[in-house]
Amino acid sequence: MKPELDEIIHQPTRTKIMVSLYTLGENEEIEFINLRDLLNLSDGNLSSHLAKLEEVGYVKIRKTFEGKKPKTYISLTAKGRKAFENYIKALKKIVETK
């Protein structure tokens, strides 16, 4: 049976976002601007893809103030972590069956 790829993750930008957040480790979050610079994305592009990932519960977006500066932190949820692991497993299966 052909393994199914998670359609939400299986998109170039969202894959990159998921990889970066997964690499951070559990309970760790990265500031929005750092993630944007790391992935070489525009504010709008990153925001729209994060919104999609947040909608399905894969990422958590935390908005806060540090002093008077607004800051946005992004992290992977447990559901997102699991989904990404399953996505990698599915990719491996596809490669192995070729």
Add this chain to the structure above:
Amino acid sequence: MGKKEDFSVQETLIEITESFRKTRIALSKQRTGDYLILWGLLMFLGYTANEMLWILSMYKTGALIWLSLIVIGIAGTTIITIKRIKQRASEYFPEGIYIGLSWISLLIYAIIFLGILKITGISLQGIQTSLFFLNFAMLGYVLMGIFLGKELAIIGIVTSIASLFCALFLKEFFNIAMALLSLFSFVGGGIYINKKWSVKNETRA
């Protein structure tokens, strides 16, 4: 259709590998600024002490002060490194071994060059010694920059140029100029790098 899907899977795998590599490098930069802040503060203290001792005509105490600062620096570097290793598993930072080897190679070559100078009857003094060690250390930062990103390399190059400028045009104020240079380029650079590459622990946020 099949070909298109093949390409897409391969592309995804390439994207994953590349993103993983980029994030890992970013993570390895995390808290790199601590080294710069530590050595910047120690160099600031060293050059300030040099100036004070020069005013008080206590030249011989200088070597002892620098030696103590270097010992503190090595102890501090070890503590920071242990902390980093505890924070991140070694698989996150495979470049670490190359960086470590680069510093060891630089130290060995600095000793070899000093040996060659001694054999040829040239002995470095005062400003020359400062420039020699500082620029060897800056070469280390440029090499680290090759592995970890341009910020470290820029700090190394700017500090080297500034140190030569101080030696050529600010001889009278060399110690003060170097103390300020250490404070701005090392401590300032360190704070910038730490801020730029901060990753927070949610549970502590």
